[in-house]
Amino acid sequence: MTLFLESVACIKQDDVTGKDDIYIQINGATIAIVGEIASGEEKHFNNQILLANGARWLELWEKDTITPNDKIGSIDLLQYNTDVKQEVMIENESASYKLGFTLIPTI
């Protein structure tokens, strides 16, 4: 399966001061670095990521230098239909993000 990552929108950032520093992991491996993003901002991507067999859990993380990194949340990729754009909220008590992506089955 290929993950076509299209957009990451920050509805509400995690950090109180400065911007969030976001990266995305799948099954523990970093597959995309979103970088600095603040509330109300959206970043667009054109990333096609070939997923390993068994890849399932997509996690959104926010990097902190002093305190441990914050996990914003995770989604189960197996829950989503393929070949159609998905817009999925990933959030916790403090932060809220919206991911736009399409899953493409490997032929």
Ligand SMILES: [Ca+2]
């Ligand atoms: Ca943080």
